[in-house]
Amino acid sequence: LNCPPGIAPLTFNERAVNKLRNRKTRVANWYLDMTMLMNYWGGSRTYHHTAPINMNYALREALSVVAEEGLEARWQRHRETAEQFWSGLEEMGLHCHVAPENRLASLTTVKIPDGVNGKDVQRRLLEEFNIEIAGGLGELGGKVWRVGLMGYNSRPENVMMLLSALKIVLAK
Incomplete structure (x- = not known):
């Protein structure tokens, strides 16, 4: 909403x-x-x-x-931006934690690559790009990032900004 x-x-x-x-x-x-x-x-x-x-x-x-x-247009927009995000992650060599048939369009869990400090990536995204993503909870703590694309944030330009920032942060 x-x-x-x-x-x-x-x-x-x-x-x-x-x-x-x-x-x-x-x-x-x-x-x-x-x-x-x-x-x-x-x-x-x-x-x-x-x-x-x-x-x-x-x-x-x-x-x-x-x-x-329009409710259906909103659902469609969320689905399209989620698919854009998932494709962008795959192009970067990152993987979603959840199988495609079970994913939510509004929340994506991304596997943190081996050797990457997930909290450091979160901190840098926030400090350098003003983008906040969350870490995993419970048994997924330190293993995944939780990325919400909801409401206004579920827009193609925001997905591109997030993917670009993530690429820069992971390259360093």
Whole structure:
């Protein structure tokens, strides 16, 4: 959606609402207690929290941008830029961690080549090119980079800039 994190609109059908209302165990987390949140909108208007109004406006604007572009056109753009990125990586001799049939268009995990300090590459991309990529998490820590091409960043010119910067950093 290309908006700040911090808000998650949810919908529940009647069956799910009944399941929530009739659960046998207590919800362990107050903040995510959907039964309390449902009362926030009910007749009693039981206060639960102050809604992040700025996040509502950010979500509204992000959805407006999506509607303007068209959902299917947006999906297509993300697919095309992901394929451009994957091809560029292959041309550089780099490999994706995930098989092609299982890849996401919005997030690519790139195998860090043997002998390359992944954190050093991340630092240099940020310092020299103002491009931030993330390292792997958990068992993939130090083994992959995570590169997001989402929203506005999912554009051919941004992919070319990233590939060019990566090529320069890896050459040194």
